[in-house]
Amino acid sequence: MNWTTEQLKEKGYTLAPDGHYYYADNYKPPSRRLLDTLVKHAPKCSLVKVPKAKATSKDCTTKCNPLYSLSITRYSTKTLDVDNLAGGCKPLIDQIRYSKLIPDDNPESVEITFAQVKVRTQAEQRTEITITQAQT
Numbered sequence: 001m002n003w004t005t006e007q008l009k010e011k012g013y014t015l016a017p018d019g020h021y022y023y024a025d026n027y028k029p030p031s032r033r034l035l036d037t038l039v040k041h042a043p044k045c046s047l048v049k050v051p052k053a054k055a056t057s058k059d060c061t062t063k064c065n066p067l068y069s070l071s072i073t074r075y076s077t078k079t080l081d082v083d084n085l086a087g088g089c090k091p092l093i094d095q096i097r098y099s100k101l102i103p104d105d106n107p108e109s110v111e112i113t114f115a116q117v118k119v120r121t122q123a124e125q126r127t128e129i130t131i132t133q134a135q136t
Contacts, residue, residue, distance in 0.1 A: 066111040068102045071130040074116040085114050092129070101131055 005015075016022050072089050074080070080088070093105050093112065102110050119125060 065134060066107065066109060067134050068110040069130075069132045069134065070096070070102060070110050070112045071128075071132075072112070072114050073128045073130075074114075075119050075124060075126045075128070076116065077119060077122060077125065079116050079118055082114070085116060089114060092127075096129070096131070 008015075014022055070093070072092065074085060096102055097105050104110070105112070
């Protein structure tokens with residue numbers, strides 16, 4: 001349920017400096033904090049400047065070549081189903097996009113490949129990400 005600020009104040013909740021609403025003025029545990037309140041996040045900063053994609057699906061009459069190639073390789077002691085591997089990479093791909101390492105995650109902008117390698121020990125487990133820009 002979404003509450004307005006006025007409704008929360010009527011119910012006895014107060015906005016704390018951390019961005020959460022607490023019941024009364026007790027900001028220390030075991031106070032009752034509302035979990036689904038708005039939290040102020042730091043602004044998103046990009047790691048590198050990425051040029052905007054020149055070709056979009058609307059501009060192409062034939063199939064466009066992707067501007068970037070993204071390869072994700074998972075090294076683990078157990079292998080996953082292909083659908084679980086791809087689905088599990090969604091948050092990672094979204095963060096790569098939010099960091100502006102790729103312009104977008106649509107098929108016109110990036111070609112994404114998934115691979116997995118079985119390793120013997122947990123010390124060898126890792127995820128490797130390779131981003132290459134297409135030659136124009």
